[in-house]
Amino acid sequence: xxxxxxxxxxxxxxxxxxxxxxxxxxxxxxxxxxxxxxxxxxxxxxxxxxxxxxxxxxxxxxxxxxxxxxxxxxxxxxxxxxxxxxxxxxxxxxxxxxxxxxxxxxxxxxxxxxxxxxxxxxxxxxxxxxxxxxxxxxxxxxxxxxxxxxxxxxxxxxxxxxxxxxxxxxxxxxxxxxxxxxxxxxxxxxxxxxxxxxxxxxxxxxxxxxxxxxxxxxxxxxxxxxxxxxxxxxxxxxxxxxxxxxxxxxxxxxxxxxxxxxxxxxxxxxxxxxxxxxxxxxxxxx
Amino acid sequence: xxxxxxxxxxxxxxxxxxxxxxxxxxxxxxxxxxxxxxxxxxxxxxxxxxxxxxxxxxxxxxxxxxxxxxxxxxxxxxxxxxxxxxxxxxxxxxxxxxxxxxxxxxxxxxxxxxxxxxxxxxxxxxxxxxxxxxxxxxxxxxxxxxxxxxxxxxxxxxxxxxxxxxxxxxxxxxxxxxxxxxxxxxxxxxxxxxxxxxxxxxxxxxxxxxxx
Amino acid sequence: xxxxxxxxxxxxxxxxxxxxxxxxxxxxxxxxxxxxxxxxxxxxxxxxxxxxxxxxxxxxxxxxxxxxxxxxxxxxxxxxxxxxxxxxxxxxxxxxxxxxxxxxxxxxxxxxxxxxxxxxxxxx
Numbered sequence: 001x002x003x004x005x006x007x008x009x010x011x012x013x014x015x016x017x018x019x020x021x022x023x024x025x026x027x028x029x030x031x032x033x034x035x036x037x038x039x040x041x042x043x044x045x046x047x048x049x050x051x052x053x054x055x056x057x058x059x060x061x062x063x064x065x066x067x068x069x070x071x072x073x074x075x076x077x078x079x080x081x082x083x084x085x086x087x088x089x090x091x092x093x094x095x096x097x098x099x100x101x102x103x104x105x106x107x108x109x110x111x112x113x114x115x116x117x118x119x120x121x122x123x124x125x126x127x128x129x130x131x132x133x134x135x136x137x138x139x140x141x142x143x144x145x146x147x148x149x150x151x152x153x154x155x156x157x158x159x160x161x162x163x164x165x166x167x168x169x170x171x172x173x174x175x176x177x178x179x180x181x182x183x184x185x186x187x188x189x190x191x192x193x194x195x196x197x198x199x200x201x202x203x204x205x206x207x208x209x210x211x212x213x214x215x216x217x218x219x220x221x222x223x224x225x226x227x228x229x230x231x232x233x234x235x236x237x238x239x240x241x242x243x244x245x246x247x248x249x250x251x252x253x254x255x256x257x258x259x260x261x262x263x264x265x266x267x268x269x270x271x272x273x274x275x276x277x278x279x280x281x282x283x284x285x286x
Numbered sequence: 287x288x289x290x291x292x293x294x295x296x297x298x299x300x301x302x303x304x305x306x307x308x309x310x311x312x313x314x315x316x317x318x319x320x321x322x323x324x325x326x327x328x329x330x331x332x333x334x335x336x337x338x339x340x341x342x343x344x345x346x347x348x349x350x351x352x353x354x355x356x357x358x359x360x361x362x363x364x365x366x367x368x369x370x371x372x373x374x375x376x377x378x379x380x381x382x383x384x385x386x387x388x389x390x391x392x393x394x395x396x397x398x399x400x401x402x403x404x405x406x407x408x409x410x411x412x413x414x415x416x417x418x419x420x421x422x423x424x425x426x427x428x429x430x431x432x433x434x435x436x437x438x439x440x441x442x443x444x445x446x447x448x449x450x451x452x453x454x455x456x457x458x459x460x461x462x463x464x465x466x467x468x469x470x471x472x473x474x475x476x477x478x479x480x481x482x483x484x485x486x487x488x489x490x491x492x493x494x495x496x497x498x
Numbered sequence: 499x500x501x502x503x504x505x506x507x508x509x510x511x512x513x514x515x516x517x518x519x520x521x522x523x524x525x526x527x528x529x530x531x532x533x534x535x536x537x538x539x540x541x542x543x544x545x546x547x548x549x550x551x552x553x554x555x556x557x558x559x560x561x562x563x564x565x566x567x568x569x570x571x572x573x574x575x576x577x578x579x580x581x582x583x584x585x586x587x588x589x590x591x592x593x594x595x596x597x598x599x600x601x602x603x604x605x606x607x608x609x610x611x612x613x614x615x616x617x618x619x620x621x622x
Contacts, residue, residue, distance in 0.1 A: 072363045089352065102287065218511070
């Protein structure tokens, strides 16, 4: 399986923050979720991948081709959704489309019209009269109208109600039905990724924490509940995230076998992505 | 590609374009009433400079209001150079519109005199120098800081202007007047183009390194 | 075919899915030539990663339960009938083991067990 995107050794320093040696790859045919808390470096990484900021060092390859030399052709194959504020609000959707469409050689007016009617959008409406959900759908309509093979999105579902979010995920699932495509989106709403992601990449404080198949990740951790009295210093060490109340404790561990040996009387279940994320950042709770 | 980006700039400031066109139409008429001897010589100059400057400011204001839209544009296959060139194209297009308006007015108001190539080239030169300096500065410093710098220049301009007048008085014009007007025209036109080309290259270099 | 994933067992996800598909094939719910769902569709329905389904299909193919044809899909195959028959026998043996264990723990003797078996066998 080829990699649809490869980032190696990406470094970018700002005054208060820097990306350090960010390296990851997106397998083809997968939806990859990019998770991390606010300020962890998700947007900075995405901007570097899209060529919006200049990196200090590192290499980015899209579809196996180096970005530096073939930026324009590669961007033709990428659909971009940058949360909801990336339009000139005073224009209508049709006018905005007229600005964006000529940039792409593979733009399909027919696909665009289909998408707009599928999402129930009226092109003559002004963008500043749209709700957040409609704006994201419009951004998607644009991104899906030029035969893009990779969708890159920065926090597309933030602030959307659950209905729109599930519609959004359904659109993504539908997009992926055809092979050879990929989706890369950053978010801190991990419940969406529980449903739809295939691969997860986590970043914290400018460094990549892990890159894993979602199910392997969920299989390697367990959420354990038991009697708090049974906890001692050694056992605590097996957990990366513990919450103790008067009624017991709940903890996340990736050393389940050891925990079972020390504490036979526990309930264990598969954790959510949010549990794992909190367990992997400092200050997530111990 | 550049054409679509120029179109985008016009779309962003639709209302102001109409306003400036009305201004360009009314100004010569106004001058004809107040200062008829000079109406012919400075109408195009003033309307050209004002139109270019004001519309450029308005576009920059809109871009600053929606920075993410610019980011989206840069994420598309539009090359950064095209974005730079479109700003210059935008200004030149406005200049051309002003020329067209003025030319029609010279036909309607014979008191303005003829619309000569010399006048067009002279105004083009002034606008080119203005664009040639202003646009790279704006690409480098961004809109806010450039506005600040501009206010400084505007305040200093009376002093600058008096210095320029002194210089004008002391210049030896015999050499220049000896050159036949047609060739002088051509030279100034070429000089304007040269200024623009240099300025575009500088702006492109600056913008290619900019972080959005 | 029904696949129910449990969140509380220690068994990895791909293992659960694989086992349940194997069960379905051995029980005869799925027969030779039946198509299995597309990788992406299956992943969506179960809310699991496509990589997991890919692994399940690969392992099932290695063990001879399915064959896959690129561009067409994955189908149940009966290339290992003996293997399947043995596996089926093994399932019965397994259940007998469980039954015997339970009987022993309840102090039911072998004769009682046989008697119960005779009655129940006739009932079918």
